[in-house]
Amino acid sequence: MITRIIYSAFLLFTVAGLGICQSTNGNLAIKKYEQSSLSARLSRLHKTREDTARVNLLLEISSIYHRRISQGAADSSIMFARSAASLGKRLHYTDGYCEAIFIICKTQLNKKNLPAAEQILSEANGELYVRLLLALTEYCMERGDPGSDQMKKALVYLNRSNRISSNLRSRHWITESTILMGKYHFRMGQMTLGRNRFYDVINYHKQIQDKAGEAHWWQELGRFIPDTDSTYAIEINSLGRARTLFRQIGNAKEEAECWNNEGYLHEAHGRPDLSEKSYLRELQILKSAGIDQKQPSCYHRLSKLMAKRKNHDKALEYALLGLEKIKALNDSSQLMKTYEVIGDLQWAIGNHPESVKFFKLALSTGNWSTSHAHSLLMRLTNVQIEMNNAEEAIMFIQSFVRARGNPENNVDKQLFALLIGKCYAKIGKFRTAERYYAEVIRLNDVIQSKPRFHWYTVTNIVGAEAYLAAAKFYADQMRFDKSSQYLVNALSSANLTPDIERECRYMIFKNDSIAGNLPASTLNFRRYVSLDDSIHSVTKDEQLKMLKANFKSAQRENDIKLLKNEALLHQRQLQLSEQKEIITYAGIFILFCLLGLTYNSFRIKQNKNRQLEAKQDVINKKNIELLKLIDEKELLMKEVHHRVKNNLQIITSLLTSQSFHLSDQSAVKAIDDSRNRIEAITMLHQRIYQSENMVGVAMKSYVSEMVYNLEECFDTAGRIFFAIDVEDIVLDLSQTVPVGLILNEAITNSLKYAFANGSKGHIEVSLIKTGQERLALSISDNGVGLPPELDIAYSPTFGFRLIKGLTADLNGDITIKSESGVNMRIEFNQTFTNFSFASTTDHTDMIEI
Numbered sequence: 075m076i077t078r079i080i081y082s083a084f085l086l087f088t089v090a091g092l093g094i095c096q097s098t099n100g101n102l103a104i105k106k107y108e109q110s111s112l113s114a115r116l117s118r119l120h121k122t123r124e125d126t127a128r129v130n131l132l133l134e135i136s137s138i139y140h141r142r143i144s145q146g147a148a149d150s151s152i153m154f155a156r157s158a159a160s161l162g163k164r165l166h167y168t169d170g171y172c173e174a175i176f177i178i179c180k181t182q183l184n185k186k187n188l189p190a191a192e193q194i195l196s197e198a199n200g201e202l203y204v205r206l207l208l209a210l211t212e213y214c215m216e217r218g219d220p221g222s223d224q225m226k227k228a229l230v231y232l233n234r235s236n237r238i239s240s241n242l243r244s245r246h247w248i249t250e251s252t253i254l255m256g257k258y259h260f261r262m263g264q265m266t267l268g269r270n271r272f273y274d275v276i277n278y279h280k281q282i283q284d285k286a287g288e289a290h291w292w293q294e295l296g297r298f299i300p301d302t303d304s305t306y307a308i309e310i311n312s313l314g315r316a317r318t319l320f321r322q323i324g325n326a327k328e329e330a331e332c333w334n335n336e337g338y339l340h341e342a343h344g345r346p347d348l349s350e351k352s353y354l355r356e357l358q359i360l361k362s363a364g365i366d367q368k369q370p371s372c373y374h375r376l377s378k379l380m381a382k383r384k385n386h387d388k389a390l391e392y393a394l395l396g397l398e399k400i401k402a403l404n405d406s407s408q409l410m411k412t413y414e415v416i417g418d419l420q421w422a423i424g425n426h427p428e429s430v431k432f433f434k435l436a437l438s439t440g441n442w443s444t445s446h447a448h449s450l451l452m453r454l455t456n457v458q459i460e461m462n463n464a465e466e467a468i469m470f471i472q473s474f475v476r477a478r479g480n481p482e483n484n485v486d487k488q489l490f491a492l493l494i495g496k497c498y499a500k501i502g503k504f505r506t507a508e509r510y511y512a513e514v515i516r517l518n519d520v521i522q523s524k525p526r527f528h529w530y531t532v533t534n535i536v537g538a539e540a541y542l543a544a545a546k547f548y549a550d551q552m553r554f555d556k557s558s559q560y561l562v563n564a565l566s567s568a569n570l571t572p573d574i575e576r577e578c579r580y581m582i583f584k585n586d587s588i589a590g591n592l593p594a595s596t597l598n599f600r601r602y603v604s605l606d607d608s609i610h611s612v613t614k615d616e617q618l619k620m621l622k623a624n625f626k627s628a629q630r631e632n633d634i635k636l637l638k639n640e641a642l643l644h645q646r647q648l649q650l651s652e653q654k655e656i657i658t659y660a661g662i663f664i665l666f667c668l669l670g671l672t673y674n675s676f677r678i679k680q681n682k683n684r685q686l687e688a689k690q691d692v693i694n695k696k697n698i699e700l701l702k703l704i705d706e707k708e709l710l711m712k713e714v715h716h717r718v719k720n721n722l723q724i725i726t727s728l729l730t731s732q733s734f735h736l737s738d739q740s741a742v743k744a745i746d747d748s749r750n751r752i753e754a755i756t757m758l759h760q761r762i763y764q765s766e767n768m769v770g771v772a773m774k775s776y777v778s779e780m781v782y783n784l785e786e787c788f789d790t791a792g793r794i795f796f797a798i799d800v801e802d803i804v805l806d807l808s809q810t811v812p813v814g815l816i817l818n819e820a821i822t823n824s825l826k827y828a829f830a831n832g833s834k835g836h837i838e839v840s841l842i843k844t845g846q847e848r849l850a851l852s853i854s855d856n857g858v859g860l861p862p863e864l865d866i867a868y869s870p871t872f873g874f875r876l877i878k879g880l881t882a883d884l885n886g887d888i889t890i891k892s893e894s895g896v897n898m899r900i901e902f903n904q905t906f907t908n909f910s911f912a913s914t915t916d917h918t919d920m921i922e923i
Contacts (some may be wrong), residue, residue: 129170132158289319326363464500828857
C-alpha cells in the first residue's frame, strides 16, 4: 500500500513538473466538426509549426476520425490524439493535452476496449482524472443492466469521482458527478434518489441566481428521467420550468429545444394534438429568432407526426418545406432526415421500391445514433419482407452488423431476433424462424422483469408488440393454441396501445372462430369493431375538438381583454390617488429615518474612534518594547558569533604553532586539514555577526571566497583553474555549515591528490536548483581520479567518511564517479528556519559575503 501511495505521489509530481496541472472544464462529449472538412485539415497540418495552433488542428482531425465508423478510423483518431498530447505536453499547453487524453479514452471506449481506456487514467490527475472516470462511468451505465457487473463498476467510478472532485473543490465536476449519480439511480430504477440528485444541482444554481444553469438542469431532468406514465407529469413540469427560464434570459434556441422535447413526450404518450402544438410552437420560435439551421428537423418531426396520424398530404407538405429549407441552407448533413421521412411516406402510400431506396440512402448518408439506425433498419426490413425480398433483407442485416457491431443490450438483441425471425419465416425456414421468435419471447421476459429505462428515442418491441409478433407467426403456421396464448399475454401487457389491441382482438376472433368458440369470437369481434371505429374517427374528432377549442379560446381571449382594459383603467385611477398619500407619508417617514440614522452613525463613529485610539496607544507601546527586545537579542547573537569566531581563530593559531614543532609529515598534514576545516567554519561566523540580519547565507559569494582562500593556501595560481557556477541561493545556517565543510573537504582533496607532480588542470564547483526546493552541489576535477582498487562505499579514509556524514546531516543523496577525474554530486532539499529574533526588515536582505 505504501509503495502504491509513493508511486502515485511520484507520478503526480512528475506531471506537475512538466507544467501540466490538468484542470479542465470540458464535458463528457467530444466536439463535433464537419466530416467533409477532414481533407482540408490534413492539408493544413503539413504547413503548421509546432505551436498550440498545431495541437488544436490535431485535435480537430482526431475528433473527426472519432465520429467515423469506417475501418481504421478509431486507430487514426488515437494516433492524431497521441501526437496532440505529446506536443501539448512539450509546449505546456494544458487544455490541448487534456483534450487529447480525453479523446483517446473515448475512442478506446468506442472500440469497446475498456481495459485500454482504464489504463489512460495513469496519464491523468486532477480534474482530467475526474473527467475520465465519468466517461468510464457513462460507458458502463449505457451497456449494463441493473445489478450487472458493469453497473457495479460504474458505481465504483462514480464514488471515486465524487470524492476527488470534492477534494479538488471543483464546482464544475462536483455538478457533473452529482448529475451522473442521478442518472445511475434512474438506471437502477430508483426514481426518487435520482430526482433528488438533480434537485441538489438545480437548487445550487438557484441560490447563486444562475438562471442559465438552473434552466439547463431542469431541461436535463426532463430529458433523462425514465419515461413512464408515473414520470410523464414530472417530465412535462421540468421542461416547462426550463423553457420559462430560457425565455427570461433570452435563449431562444434552448427554449425551442424544450418545446421539441415536450412534443416528443406528448407523442410517446398518445397525445398527438399536444405534440403538434409543441412542434409548431418550436418552429415559431426558431423562425422569429432567425435560427434557420434547426428548422428542417422541426419540419421532419411534423411530417412524421402527420404520417403517423394518416394525414399523408400534410405530412408531404411538411417534408417538402423541410427539403426546401435544406436547399436554401445548402446543408447536405440534414438530407439523411429528409430521406428517412420520404421513405416513410413512400411506404405509407404503397410505393415500396422507392421506400427501400430512400431508407438505404438515409442509412448510408448520416452517422446515425444506434437507436435511430435500428429504427431505420426495422422499417427497411419490413418493407423488404412485404416485397418478398427477405433473403436480401437478411444479407443487409448481416452487413449492417459487420459495419456497426453486434447489438449490445437486450432491447436491441430482441429487435434483431424479431427481424431475422420474420425474414426466415417469409422464405419458409420455419424451424430457424421459430428459434428466433423463442429468443424474442425469452428476452421479452428478461427486459420486463427490470425497470423501464431509455435515453429518449429508443426503438424497441418490448411488451405487447413482441407477444403480438409471436402470435402472428404461430397463427401463420396454423398453431392457433400457441398463437392464442401469446395474444392473451399481449392484452395483459402494461404498454398495450389501441392499435395493438385492435389487431389482437381480430386475431383472437379468427382463432376462436376456427376453434368453434362462437360466443367468445363474437365478443372479440365486437371489441375489434369498436376499436377500429374509434381509431378511424380520432382524426375527425380531434379536428372538431381543435376548431371548437380555438373558437372558445378566441372568444375567451377577447372577453378577457375587454375586462382587463376596464379593470386597468379603474385601477389606474385608484392608484394615482393612493400614490399621492403614500408618497407624502413615505417622504416624512424617510426624513425622520435619515435623521435618526445620521445621528446614530455619528455616535457610533465617535465611540469607535475613541476605542481605536486607546487600542492604538497600547499597540504602539508594545511595539516599542518588542523592538527593544529584538535589538537586544540581535546584539547578543552577534556577540556570541563574534566570540565563537575568536575562539576558532585561537584554535587555528594553536594548530599552526603546533605544526611548526612536528617532524612527522602525516601529523602536520592532519593538522593542516583540521585548520582548513576550522577556517571554513570561522568564515561563516564572521559573516554572520557582520551582517544586518541572521536569516541565511548567500552562497554565491561564500563559495567564491572559500575557493579563493584555498587557492592562496595551496599556491595554485596559474596551475589550477577554478570554474564556479553558483546560483543566487540563500541557505539556512543549519545547512550552510555542512555544505561549507563538504566544499572544503572535496576541493582540498582535489588540490592535494588530483594533480600529481604539479600538473595543470581545472576544478568545477556548482550549486544549482533542480526543483522548487531541491538543490544539487557538484565538485569535479579532471585529475588522475580515484585508485581502481578503492571501494567508495566502504572507503576507510576520514575525508570520505566526513563527507558522507555531512551529507546525511543534510538528508541528501551522494553520487561519486571516477571518470576522467572525480565527480561528486550531492542532492538535498533546501530548508528554512524562522528565528523569533529575526529582523523586521524585508526577507530579501540576506547575508552577503
